[in-house]
Amino acid sequence: xxWVDTLTExxxxxxxxKWDTRDGTVVPExxxxxxxxxxxxxxxxxxxxxxxxSSNLAKTCPWETTAKIIRAYLDCCTRSIIAWGGEIRSFDxxxxxxxxxxxxxxxxxxxxxxxxDWMVENVLNPKATEKFKSxxxxxxxxxxxxxxxxxxxxxxxxGIRNNNDLIWIGEAPxxxxxxxxxxxxxxxxxxxxxxxxxxxESSKNNGKPLWEARSFNFTGVDRxxxxxxxxxxx
Numbered sequence: 001x002x003w004v005d006t007l008t009e010x011x012x013x014x015x016x017x018k019w020d021t022r023d024g025t026v027v028p029e030x031x032x033x034x035x036x037x038x039x040x041x042x043x044x045x046x047x048x049x050x051x052x053x054s055s056n057l058a059k060t061c062p063w064e065t066t067a068k069i070i071r072a073y074l075d076c077c078t079r080s081i082i083a084w085g086g087e088i089r090s091f092d093x094x095x096x097x098x099x100x101x102x103x104x105x106x107x108x109x110x111x112x113x114x115x116x117d118w119m120v121e122n123v124l125n126p127k128a129t130e131k132f133k134s135x136x137x138x139x140x141x142x143x144x145x146x147x148x149x150x151x152x153x154x155x156x157x158x159g160i161r162n163n164n165d166l167i168w169i170g171e172a173p174x175x176x177x178x179x180x181x182x183x184x185x186x187x188x189x190x191x192x193x194x195x196x197x198x199x200x201e202s203s204k205n206n207g208k209p210l211w212e213a214r215s216f217n218f219t220g221v222d223r224x225x226x227x228x229x230x231x232x233x234x
Contacts (some may be wrong), residue, residue: 005157009128011052011198017036017037018037019037019038019039019156020034020037020038020039021039021040021041021154022039022040022041022042023041023042024041024042024155025042025101026101026158026171026224027042027044027087027089027124028030028040028042028155028166029099029166030157030164030165030166033155033157033166034157035157035159035160035161035164037113038156038157039156040154040155040156041089041153041154042099042101042152042153042154042155043101043150043151043152044100044101044105044150044151044153044172045096045099045100045101045105045106045108045109045148045150045172045195046097046099046100046148046149046150046153046168046172046173046175046176047081047086047097047098047099047100047109047112047113047146047147047148047176048095048097048098048146048147048148048176048177048179048180049073049077049096049098049113049116049144049145049146049180050094050095050144050146050147050180051069051070051073051074051094051095051142051143051144052095052143052144052145052183053140053142053143054066054070054139057069057070057140060134060138061134061135061138061140062134062138063134065132065134065135067160068132069124069128069132069135069142070093072092072124072128073094073104073120073124073142073144074091074094074096076119076120076124077096077116077118078096079232080112080115080116080119081096081098081112083112084100084108084109084111084112084115085100085102085105085108085114086098086099086100086109087099087100087101087170089166090165090166094216095180097173097176097177098195099125099168105150106148106150106191106195106198106199107198107199107200107203109148109195110148110189110191110195110199111201111203111232113146113148113189113191113234114189114228114230114232115231115232115234116144116146117144117146117189117231117232118231118232118234119234120142120143120144120188121186121231122231122233123144125141125142125143134207138209141185143183143185143188143190145179145180145181145182145183145188145189145190146167146179146188146189146190146224147175147176147177147178147179147180147181147190147191148179148183148189148190148191148192148195149172149173149175149176149179149191149192149194149195150172150192150194150195150198151170151171151172151175151192151194152170152172153168153169153170153171153172153173154168154169154170155167155168155217156169171219172192175192175218175223176192177215178216178218179191179192179216179225182216182227184227186229187212187227187228187229188229189227189228190225190226190227191211191218191225191226191227192223192224192225192226193223193224193226194212194226195226196226206230210228210230211226211227211228212226212227212228213225213226214227216227
């Protein structure tokens with residue numbers, strides 16, 4: 001069979017798939033979803049944390065410095081996510097994606113995000129400036145953004161045997177990813193209205209409102225979102 005015929009056959013096979021769908025009560029792992037036709041529906045909160053300006057870091061700093069900064073950021077994010085009950089489900093360059101489920105996924109995800117923001121502002125940024133000459137000489141500031149959205153999504157596996165991973169279908173993961181692309185320091189944490197509405201009052205107000213309402217165009221529609229510049233010390 002010609003190579004083009006093999007590829008065409010696989011596309012047709014995938015298009016003819018009848019999904020074996022089930023409801024998930026925990027964050028699915030890749031091995032728990034059948035590659036051929038498995039699909040897991042979940043109600044969850046999705047968090048994307050994205051280091052800003054990594055291309056400029058790579059252009060300006062030695063690769064060793066850039067690698068250390070990205071690694072330090074992802075290490076901090078990963079540890080914080082796990083500490084707050086989230087499950088890491090993908091890394092993409094300088095970005096990490098996590099899923100929160102359970103009783104208080106929105107409270108946990110937003111608390112996690114504000115702690116990461118505190119670490120970037122008070123530890124990662126000043127220590128990078130102190131440690132690396134290429135950072136201080138070029139007045140580089142370490143910035144980032146975290147997007148959080150909650151809702152229904154479906155996890156399926158994509159790829160082939162021994163070369164596959166979960167992909168997430170739904171508005172919530174897509175919305176969270178888009179929010180993490182915003183660059184408007186000092187506002188580094190953005191959440192959807194659905195996420196905000198599920199927060200307890202203590203996570204909305206700490207003697208003063210912690211979140212500011214904004215509008216954000218997503219999929220061609222203006223959506224209500226919230227942002228904060230108020231960090232949370234771990």
